[in-house]
Amino acid sequence: MADTPVEAGAEASGAGMPQLDFSTFPNQIFWLLVTLVVIYLILSRVALPRIASVLAERQGTITNDIAAAEELKMRAQEAEAAYDKALIDARAEAAKIVADTKAEIQAELDVEMQKADAEIAAKTAESEKAIAEIQDGATEAVKTVAKDAAKEIVAAMGGKADARTITAAINARMKG
């Protein structure tokens, strides 16, 4: 069995392996050279430059896209920074406005308070004066009424009252 394939093959090809049949060599070599030249020309003229350009173009596209993405990212970061800064500024501004307004209100309040205090003081003084006047008036009136009453009483009792004496007596009474 083991011999059969070799023998059969040998018989079929006549002189052993077809690979060693030198009569076919020129044919094979000729067509090989033709084939290689054709393949080389097709590859070097058409296929390889085309594939190279496609790959280069793709590489370019990818590089551009990455660059664009980077730029956009940078811009986004810048925008974020600007936003943060604006936020901080706005906060500071707001705080400043609050502080200013507070101070202003305080100042106004102080002025108003002083004014009010002064007014109150003035009113108080005026009122005191008025009260004193009224008191004085009242004392005077009491004195006059007392004098008159005393004069009348003295007259009614039949005496003649000396005005100066009565006044002195009333004044002494009033003080007492």
Place this chain on the structure above:
Amino acid sequence: MADPVEGGGLSFKPLDQFEVKRLFGEGPIEWYTITNVTMWMALAVLSIVLLLVMGTRKRAVVPGRTQSIAETLYGFVYTMVEDVTGKDGIKYFPYIFTLFIFILFSNFLGLLPMSFTTTSHIAVTAILAFAVFITVTVLGFVKNGASFLSLFWVSSAPLALRPILAVIEVISYFVRPVSHSIRLAGNLMAGHAVLKVFAGFAQVGLIIAPVAILGVVAIYALEVLVSAIQAYVFTILTCVYLKDALHPHH
């Protein structure tokens, strides 16, 4: 079923597939005769054109399937040339790619049933290997002058050993084209012959036939692998030889 064996009719002709035949008419095979070699090499050219030229016709930035395959092959060989030979080897890329794509397609086309495997012939692979050998040797002397001979002078070895090593290096240098060509042809021829032997056994009996068919399937799978690997091996060895020619100093 067992009749053919007993009758001696069981035909094992594992080498028939390698025969070079005229396609038209009768007569001797002259160098210009159109043979099955011509046909299968033309089919290889056709397939290469279909894949690399028609497949990339759209020049799509986002590639389709065929264009992806073409680009992958291109990138694979380009990277190989660049990695092995360095930047100054890039200008030989078209030649190396020609070799690679021819061997790859010849190997794969040879796997079609009833086909003829051009790369299983020593005449073909020897021409390829000697073309590489002669090109690389001439290139080595043109680029480096006499200092190309320092390739054989292992300066990292002890001085006493260097002449002996030089002899070994010279021998191994001249064996390169032989091993380079026989490796490719031998692998393909052996694989295809084994495939045919298994196929022959498929004629035998109820028990052997299924085993033989399983064997055919397994060997076929192996051959697909071998086809790609041998194309790769041939190409990377070409790159290594080219590197020696461009940078002969150890």
